[in-house]
Amino acid sequence: MAVLSERAREISGLGEEQIDHLRSLCSSWQVLADLSFSDLLLYVPVAGEEVFEICAQLRPFTSQTLYPQDMVGVRVTQPDQPMVERAYREGRIWAQKDPVLVDGTRIRMDAVPVRFDGDTVAVLTKEGSPGISRRLGRLERVYLDAAEYVSTMICEGRFPWPESPPGEWPRVGDGLFMLDRFGRVEWASPNALSSLHRLGVKQNVVDRWLDDLGLGETPVGRALSSKRLLDGELILGEAVVALRVMPLVEGREVIGGLVIARDVSELRQKERVISVRDATIREIHHRVKNNLQTIASLLRLQGRRLHSPEAKEALQESVLRIGSIALVHEILSEDVGDVAEFGEVARRIARMVGDGLVMPGRDYVIEVVGEPGPLGADIATPLAVTLSELLQNSLEHAFPDGRGGSVGVDLSRADDHVTMVVWDDGIGMPGDPLRVARLGLQIVRTLTDEMGGRLSITSEGGTRTEVSIPTR
Ligand SMILES: Nc1ncnc2c1ncn2[C@@H]1O[C@H](COP(=O)(O)OP(=O)(O)OP(=O)(O)O)[C@@H](O)[C@H]1O
Ligand SMILES: [Mg+2]
Numbered sequence: 001m002a003v004l005s006e007r008a009r010e011i012s013g014l015g016e017e018q019i020d021h022l023r024s025l026c027s028s029w030q031v032l033a034d035l036s037f038s039d040l041l042l043y044v045p046v047a048g049e050e051v052f053e054i055c056a057q058l059r060p061f062t063s064q065t066l067y068p069q070d071m072v073g074v075r076v077t078q079p080d081q082p083m084v085e086r087a088y089r090e091g092r093i094w095a096q097k098d099p100v101l102v103d104g105t106r107i108r109m110d111a112v113p114v115r116f117d118g119d120t121v122a123v124l125t126k127e128g129s130p131g132i133s134r135r136l137g138r139l140e141r142v143y144l145d146a147a148e149y150v151s152t153m154i155c156e157g158r159f160p161w162p163e164s165p166p167g168e169w170p171r172v173g174d175g176l177f178m179l180d181r182f183g184r185v186e187w188a189s190p191n192a193l194s195s196l197h198r199l200g201v202k203q204n205v206v207d208r209w210l211d212d213l214g215l216g217e218t219p220v221g222r223a224l225s226s227k228r229l230l231d232g233e234l235i236l237g238e239a240v241v242a243l244r245v246m247p248l249v250e251g252r253e254v255i256g257g258l259v260i261a262r263d264v265s266e267l268r269q270k271e272r273v274i275s276v277r278d279a280t281i282r283e284i285h286h287r288v289k290n291n292l293q294t295i296a297s298l299l300r301l302q303g304r305r306l307h308s309p310e311a312k313e314a315l316q317e318s319v320l321r322i323g324s325i326a327l328v329h330e331i332l333s334e335d336v337g338d339v340a341e342f343g344e345v346a347r348r349i350a351r352m353v354g355d356g357l358v359m360p361g362r363d364y365v366i367e368v369v370g371e372p373g374p375l376g377a378d379i380a381t382p383l384a385v386t387l388s389e390l391l392q393n394s395l396e397h398a399f400p401d402g403r404g405g406s407v408g409v410d411l412s413r414a415d416d417h418v419t420m421v422v423w424d425d426g427i428g429m430p431g432d433p434l435r436v437a438r439l440g441l442q443i444v445r446t447l448t449d450e451m452g453g454r455l456s457i458t459s460e461g462g463t464r465t466e467v468s469i470p471t472r
Contacts, residue, residue, distance in 0.1 A: 003072075004042075004056050013047035014121055021116040026056045028160045029124075031246070031260070036147035037063035037129030037140070041071055042114075043084050046120070049178050051075045052084055052123065061173055062143070066107055087111035091120045093155050093302060093420035105129055108383045115157035124154060142178055142187050146258055149248045161229035170244055170262040177210070179257035183220045184209055186256070195263040199236040210234065210243070210259070218269055223247050224254050239265045285333035292326035317392070324349055324388035328381045339374035342418070345384050346409055353391040364395055370411035372418045379469055382447040389440045390422035390465050398426020398463060405462075417470045423461035435456040
């Protein structure tokens with residue numbers, strides 16, 4: 001809905017709260033389109049001009065659209081749409097008395113002022129052809145009645161309900177209960193009844209409370225007494241029906257309620273499977289990390305028994321390399337899904353390398369800047385090893401003879417690649433990086449190639465290594 005807010009801000013004289021009300025209206029108005037079998041258009045008054053601009057459009061799921069074309073951005077004047085202008089000026093709902101013939105279809109239009117905090121801020125139109133050409137069934141009548149209530153609430157500034165629960169709106173077609181003002185079921189749609197059947201309810205539910213079906217407590221009572229939109233569930237074993245309870249309010253009175261009921265049993269089942277799978281993957285990463293740490297400590301032990309400084313150093317470096325890989329698995333074992341926040345990985349590696357190599361009296365605080373976001377293990381692991389090599393190089397080679405300096409890491413992410421820059425302001429590379437490369441830089445080159453990335457090393461007033469990796 002960013003488009004709606006931006007456009008409304010541009011063209012109208014509306015304040016932020018008013019625009020927010022429109023945004024919130026448009027995130028919950030599908031229920032109105034479906035109940036009224038109508039297309040909805042939102043007309044926002046253009047500041048300083050006698051015109052309205054259509055800033056949002058919605059098609060019904062319950063009926064065919066009258067507007068296959070996109071109407072957003074279209075401007076209308078008073079003579080084009082006298083009802084919109086009147087509804088706006090008078091703050092009253094205007095319903096067309098006689099349907100008009102549009103392209104051979106007879107349609108009806110209602111113009112509903114959208115009120116916020118006492119002011120009319122926009123106009124919503126409902127256009128459709130329900131019941132004009134044929135006799136209405138019970139379902140259509142109930143839907144249309146409910147749509148009238150919702151329209152009145154929009155006009156009185158009571159729709160959308162305050163504080164909608166998060167999550168996607170279920171659809172009216174999923175199943176609908178109409179409640180009386182006490183919260184008793186007055187009518188249930190065929191789909192609503194089917195979902196109750198799946199919960200083992202075979203008896204009649206009309207004139208009963210949903211709470212009395214033996215399927216747990218519902219938020220109906222709370223929703224009607226607090227006039228708020230609330231979500232709840234009916235549960236029997238593995239079968240779950242999600243409920244969204246919408247109190248209908250007229251003036252100060254609660255006059256009834258609507259409950260959209262949606263069978264989410266299968267969805268929940270899938271979620272459970274996914275969450276078990278996620279837990280398993282996390283456990284695997286945890287074990288891999290433990291194993292790597294065991295290997296690292298074995299190498300460390302072995303290093304202590306060696307006498308040759310060169311061999312000692314080689315083992316020490318292997319310990320660090322293994323440590324970097326273990327770190328990625330540790331973070332993967334904490335995160336949900338098979339991704340790791342690479343900013344976090346980089347910060348921990350910077351700390352590990354800094355701590356491991358700091359010589360007495362010389363502190364290296366390696367600053368890591370940027371949040372590249374989550375990366376899959378396939379990229380995070382080699383990139384972590386690369387980072388560790390480059391940081392070790394800066395600390396080891398850039399500042400000989402006790403001179404000081406800075407080392408940093410800049411991370412960034414564009415649409416399709418992630419970029420990591422490791423820099424220092426030390427003495428710079430002693431020659432062509434390709435020629436001087438020993439194992440460390442070779443590892444960096446090989447891993448970058450394997451990830452299909454680009455590597456560039458420049459050496460002016462220090463060393464700057466840029467690694468850019470495609471993420472798709
Ligand atoms: N940031 C830097 N500043 C100055 N010189 C560097 C820097 N990075 C690398 N070098 C030079 O490039 C050489 C190659 O680096 P490389 O990482 O390949 O090997 P290394 O660090 O000497 O050994 P290792 O294989 O243990 O990493 C280094 O020996 C050093 O002379
Ligand atoms: Mg090195």
